[in-house]
Amino acid sequence: MSLTVTNLHGGYGAVAVLHGIGFTVAPGEVLCLMGRNGAGKSTTLKAIMGLVRATSGEIRLDATRLDTLPAHDVPRAGVAWVPQGRRLFAELTVAENLEIGLLTRQSPPEVRERALELFPRLRERLTQASGTLSGGEQQMLAIARALCTEPRVLLLDEPTEGLQPSMIALIHDTVVRLKATGVATVLVEQRVDAALTVADRIAFVDRGRIAATLPAAGLDRSAAEFREWVGV
Amino acid sequence: MDLGPFLFLATLEGLVSAAVLALTAVGLGLVFGVMRVVNVAHGEFFMLGAVVAWAVTNLMPGAPALGFVAALALSPLAAALVAIAADRAILRRLDYAPEAVIVATIGLGYILQQGALSLYGPEARAVAAPFSFRIQFPWFGYSGYKLAVIVFAALVLTGVWALLTRTKIGLVMRATQWDRETATAFGIDTDRVYALVFGLGAGLAATAAVLVAPISQAHYLMGGDPLLLSFAVVIIGGLGSLRGTVIAALLIGLTDGIVGVFFAPTLGKILATLLVALVLVFRPQGLFGRKTA
Ligand SMILES: Nc1ncnc2c1ncn2[C@@H]1O[C@H](COP(=O)(O)OP(=O)(O)OP(=O)(O)O)[C@@H](O)[C@H]1O
Ligand SMILES: [Mg+2]
Numbered sequence: 001m002s003l004t005v006t007n008l009h010g011g012y013g014a015v016a017v018l019h020g021i022g023f024t025v026a027p028g029e030v031l032c033l034m035g036r037n038g039a040g041k042s043t044t045l046k047a048i049m050g051l052v053r054a055t056s057g058e059i060r061l062d063a064t065r066l067d068t069l070p071a072h073d074v075p076r077a078g079v080a081w082v083p084q085g086r087r088l089f090a091e092l093t094v095a096e097n098l099e100i101g102l103l104t105r106q107s108p109p110e111v112r113e114r115a116l117e118l119f120p121r122l123r124e125r126l127t128q129a130s131g132t133l134s135g136g137e138q139q140m141l142a143i144a145r146a147l148c149t150e151p152r153v154l155l156l157d158e159p160t161e162g163l164q165p166s167m168i169a170l171i172h173d174t175v176v177r178l179k180a181t182g183v184a185t186v187l188v189e190q191r192v193d194a195a196l197t198v199a200d201r202i203a204f205v206d207r208g209r210i211a212a213t214l215p216a217a218g219l220d221r222s223a224a225e226f227r228e229w230v231g232v
Numbered sequence: 233m234d235l236g237p238f239l240f241l242a243t244l245e246g247l248v249s250a251a252v253l254a255l256t257a258v259g260l261g262l263v264f265g266v267m268r269v270v271n272v273a274h275g276e277f278f279m280l281g282a283v284v285a286w287a288v289t290n291l292m293p294g295a296p297a298l299g300f301v302a303a304l305a306l307s308p309l310a311a312a313l314v315a316i317a318a319d320r321a322i323l324r325r326l327d328y329a330p331e332a333v334i335v336a337t338i339g340l341g342y343i344l345q346q347g348a349l350s351l352y353g354p355e356a357r358a359v360a361a362p363f364s365f366r367i368q369f370p371w372f373g374y375s376g377y378k379l380a381v382i383v384f385a386a387l388v389l390t391g392v393w394a395l396l397t398r399t400k401i402g403l404v405m406r407a408t409q410w411d412r413e414t415a416t417a418f419g420i421d422t423d424r425v426y427a428l429v430f431g432l433g434a435g436l437a438a439t440a441a442v443l444v445a446p447i448s449q450a451h452y453l454m455g456g457d458p459l460l461l462s463f464a465v466v467i468i469g470g471l472g473s474l475r476g477t478v479i480a481a482l483l484i485g486l487t488d489g490i491v492g493v494f495f496a497p498t499l500g501k502i503l504a505t506l507l508v509a510l511v512l513v514f515r516p517q518g519l520f521g522r523k524t525a
Contacts, residue, residue, distance in 0.1 A: 049417050075419045083417070089410045092403070100407050103400065104419035149418065 001062045001078060001152040002026045003048070003184055008057035008067075010047045017043045019208035020057070025153065025184040030175060032195045032216070033188045034230050035205030041188045042084050044205065045155045048186075049081050050074045061153065075104050080151035084158050084188070086142040090131030094122055097130050097141055101148025115144040118174055136167035143174060153184045160194065172198050192221045192232055204229035237371035239490070246489020247482075248378045248447070251385035252440045254481035256458045257465035258392060258474060259436030265472035266409040266429045269323065269333040273341035274437055275459030277315060280344055281307040281438025282450035283352050286359050300362035300446075307442045308435035314344070315434035319427045328426070341455070348452035361446035381443045388439060393474055405429060409472070464508045470521020480519065483507070 004024045011017035017040045025031045033041045046052040048059055050071030059067040066074050075081070089097050098112050116123045119140040125133065130141055139159055146154060156175065160168040168191075175198050179185060189195045195202055196216050203213040204225060211229050219225065226232050233241075260274045285303035292299035318340055326332040363380075366373040396402040408415040408425045416422050437458070441450075448454070465484055469476030484504045491500035511518065 051413055051417060070421070071416045072419050072421045075417055081417045083414065087411055087414045089407045089414070091410055092406060096403055096406075099400075099403060100415075100418050100420075103404070145418075 001184065003079070003153045003186070004058075004060045005044070005048065006058045006060075008044070008047060008054055008059065010052050010054045010057075011043070012052065016055075017052075017208050018047060018054075021047075021205070021208065021210055022057075023203050023210060023213060025186055027152070027182045027184050028179055029200050030179050030185045030187055030198055031213075032199035032202045033186060033205050034190065034192075034195060034202055034226075035211075036229070036231050039205040040208040041205050042157055043208075045081060045083075045157050045186065045188065048074070048079060048155060075149055075151075078105075078150070078152040080104075080146035080149045080154050082142045082146045082154070082156045082159055084161070086138050088130040088133075088138055088141055088145070090129065092130060093127050094130050094133070094141055095126040097145050098126075098148050101145040104149040107148060107150050111150055112144075112148055115147040118147070118177070119144055136163055136170075139163060139167070139171060143171070147178075151183060153186070154178060155186045157188045158190065159187070160189070160191070168194065190230070192226050192230070196221060233371060237369070238493070240369070241372060241374070242490040242493035243486065244374060244378070244489075245493055246486035247382050248485075249489050250482045250485020251382045252444045253458070253461055253465060253485050254389060254478050255385050255440035255443070256437045257462040257469070257481050258389065258477050259433035259440075260459075260462040261466045261469070261471065261474070261477045262392075262436070263430055263433035264466065266405055267323075267328055267426050269328050269330055270337070271430070271433065272334055272337040272459070273318075273344060274337075274433065274462060275455030275457075276341040276344035276348075277311045277434035277455075278437040278441045278458045279348060279450075279452060279455035280311045280314065280434075281441030282359070282445040282454060283348050283452065284310045284438070285442040285445045286352070286357050286450040289359050296360040297362035300360070300442075303359070303445075304439070304442050308438040311438035312431035312435040316427045316431040319430040323430070324423060324426070345452055345455065352450075352452060354452065356449040356451040358449050359442075359445035377446060381447070384443060385440070388436070389478060392436070396474065401428075461504070464504060466518075467508055468511045468519060470518025473518065473520040476518055476520025 002024060006022050008018050008021040021044050023031060035041055043052055047054050050069060054067040058065065061077055061079065064077060066077060089100065102112055121137060122140055122144060133141060143159065159171050172194060175185060175187060187198065196219060199216040201213055201215050202219065204211040206229050212225060256278055260271060263271050284307040288303040288306050289299035292302050322336050323333055326336060361377045363377060365376040367376050367379060396405065404420050405425055408420060408422050412422050461484060465477055465480045469480030487503050488500040491503055
């Protein structure tokens with residue numbers, strides 16, 4: 001299923017953060033959102049999840065309007081979120097975090113097994129409180145928990161933040177694998193190299209707007225866009 | 233009576249107060265733990281439970297035991313429904329802002345209290361116990377009903393524990409408690425979870441009150457003490473810790489019972505208060521609470 005965001009406005013209470021965000025992600029495509037701190041990347045993902053109310057604009061999953069749904073119906077429609085900072089249910093065990101994912105769309109246990117095949121290390125820690133996992137394991141769990149909802153659209157907010165290189169590679173590898181299963185992915189990523197390897201297209205977010213959307217193939221790491229919109 | 237049997241009697245009395253207190257305090261603690269709001273009307277839900285129990289046992293024809301069993305089912309249900317209505321009509325609209333909820337539940341408690349005064353009246357009325365046999369120990373006879381209260385409260389608390397740790401709805405409640413926004417992003421209708429928890433909290437208070445009604449009496453002002461003691465228990469036990477709440481209830485109930493029997497009831501209250509003060513000063517997160525979150 002495709003996710004289409006059109007002219008999205010929204011923010012926190014009286015504070016407007018998004019000023020007309022728009023993009024489309026097709027099945028099997030990875031769209032990378034890049035931009036400076038505070039540009040509104042995370043807020044965009046939260047607005048898609050219905051956690052930040054859209055004051056105008058539209059969010060559609062194929063033909064279904066998401067922005068008019070109650071927030072808890074958005075994941076049930078097939079959109080999963082891997083939040084910035086992971087936000088595991090830290091006091092719950094690994095197995096319980098995954099169970100919350102399964103409950104979202106009443107998925108069968110096989111779905112959990114498939115998620116665990118991507119991250120075998122989690123299988124050894126099913127009864128451990130998720131807050132006591134290492135940073136890399138926590139990120140694996142955050143992704144596995146999202147996959148337990150059998151998403152058609154996956155929103156990943158800086159999933160490699162604070163991780164060591166081998167773990168970053170594993171996460172990006174996973175994104176590529178999921179892409180092959182036809183999931184539409186929105187990835188917030190600050191690393192130019194990573195974005196260029198994983199993304200099909202890159203959308204530059206600047207002060208709540210999409211400044212430009214370009215195919216990753218047409219960019220290299222010294223492209224002016226990165227300096228201008230990401231500041232690297 | 234010798235010291236040994238006397239201590240045994242005092243312990244039994246303490247266990248009865250502890251059982252009732254644990255049920256009430258777990259209700260308050262659950263609401264605070266999951267919803268992060270202080271329900272100042274909690275004592276009035278307790279009172280509501282006793283008053284409804286009186287009404288049900290008096291309206292119900294037939295054996296007193298039958299009426300009591302009906303009260304044990306209907307009183308918590310009535311309290312839960314009132315609580316759920318209050319959650320929808322008031323707390324949700326306040327977006328569960330902590331200060332606003334304190335003020336609102338003070339108002340709600342006042343309404344419940346005055347409502348009881350108007351409909352039920354100012355009298356303290358006895359609720360008949362479902363049975364009245366005495367258990368004969370070598371040294372004294374003891375109310376079989378009071379022993380049944382201890383057992384029943386323990387069963388209900390075990391049920392709450394099982395609900396929280398062994399069921400899907402318990403898992404959903406714990407996830408909501410930890411991070412409401414993320415819970416929503418996993419399809420959990422947290423408004424419904426909140427309503428359920430608020431209803432459950434009131435229902436537990438009402439259950440405690442039904443149990444205590446044959447021992448004390450039903451009166452429209454009876455909610456004050458349970459509220460204060462529940463706060464004491466929740467502070468001592470540590471917020472969000474079921475185990476801590478039960479242990480603190482035992483501590484306070486037993487202190488109150490034993491010291492009350494041996495010395496004076498007032499001294500028991502003083503000691504309980506002292507315990508709260510000590511915990512607040514030296515371990516503000518409670519004996520079993522965590523420092524953060
Ligand atoms: N809960 C909130 N309440 C009020 N303002 C917020 C809230 N969360 C974010 N903001 C503001 O919204 C703006 C956009 O924040 P957002 O988190 O979307 O940025 P971002 O692009 O994800 O940045 P980063 O790269 O640092 O993660 C910022 O100015 C931020 O201060
Ligand atoms: Mg962000």
